[in-house]
């Protein structure tokens with residue numbers, strides 16, 4: 001019953017997280033589009049910096065952007081903040097439901113480090129808090145004015161952190177925590193900097209004063225940082241569908257490559273939006289991604305050494321019985337799951353055969369199954385299973 005309730009909690013919070021996340025990132029992309037496409041020269045009133053006509057959903061829209069605050073601040077001023085807050089809150093709740101609640105299975109991999117649940121959760125939450133503090137200090141330091149240095153330093157810190165986390169937690173938990181760190185930095189940027197700065201600007205405008213421009217600049221800078229973080233963070237959120245990324249033995253390097261490619265693609269789009277042509281960023285990102293495809297190619301060396309034909313069906317079925325069916329069964333004996341995860345039941349020969357590629361991907365090429373290696377599957381058992389699948 002408990003596992004059933006957790007599944008539904010997981011479902012509803014994840015649903016909310018996706019919806020608010022789409023609303024937030026959608027609004028963020030839309031405003032960048034507006035900035036880049038405003039008509040800034042033709043037939044503008046003196047007080048405007050630009051305007052834009054659009055047609056959407058069967059209607060015509062007309063928008064204007066002011067140079068400074070308008071003479072009178074309208075009562076209905078839309079703020080765009082709840083999307084960000086709810087994405088952050090639902091994301092953290094999801095982290096608790098999926099990872100912290102079952103820390104033993106999802107956070108810890110004894111072959112990486114034998115931690116207790118409390119230690120693993122402490123590392124997870126601690127890394128989020130420390131990362132925000134470091135990032136915020138960086139933003140307040142003079143380095144922030146040198147954009148390239150700031151980006152390089154920030155990226156190297158993030159890669160260092162990824163390396164550290166993948167050597168402490170299970171690879172899957174390490175990945176999701178890097179995603180959580182980036183996502184929470186984005187939300188706190190909205191909460192601590194962007195919205196408070198805008199409040200100061202609105203308050204000044206109401207008094208008929210012009211606000212100190214540094215508030216607007218700070219908010220804009222954090223907004224730009226958020227923009228570059230969207231592509232990497234979105235990949236990390238879906239990464240656990242892709243075992244060849246987090247299941248790779250150097251999963252930190254794979255994530256570093258993916259984050260770099262994501263930020264490069266975002267930068268290329270931002271430049272294009274400003275009508276600046278760039279010839280190397282996009283090819284660079286594509287070459288990097290192709291490099292990753294090659295780098296993560298499964299190694300079959302060990303398996304080939306086995307005498308493939310010598311592995312009997314019986315041997316393979318025994319391995320699966322021992323290591324998989326506590327979860328992947330119609331009625332799992334594992335207390336964590338009420339139903340077979342992903343509906344995958346590995347109880348009969350035909351289903352196992354039908355899912356052989358998936359099984360190989362998850363438990364031979366990458367070693368992410370059994371979850372958290374809870375049943376202590378050995379390397380030689382993985383090779384035997386791989387050899388048998390090759391023979392099928």
Ligand code: HEC
Nearest residue numbers: 240323324326327341342344358359362363369370371374
């Ligand atoms: C402790 C429970 C547990 C054990 C034991 C376990 N798994 Fe899993 N398995 C899971 C969970 C949970 C998922 C879903 C992961 C996710 O959310 O992506 C999963 C997903 C999978 C998938 C992906 C299915 C899909 O459609 O994406 C495969 C394949 C798989 N497991 C194979 C195995 C094999 C093979 C073994 C034994 C060597 C094994 N599992 C042992 C819990 C377990």
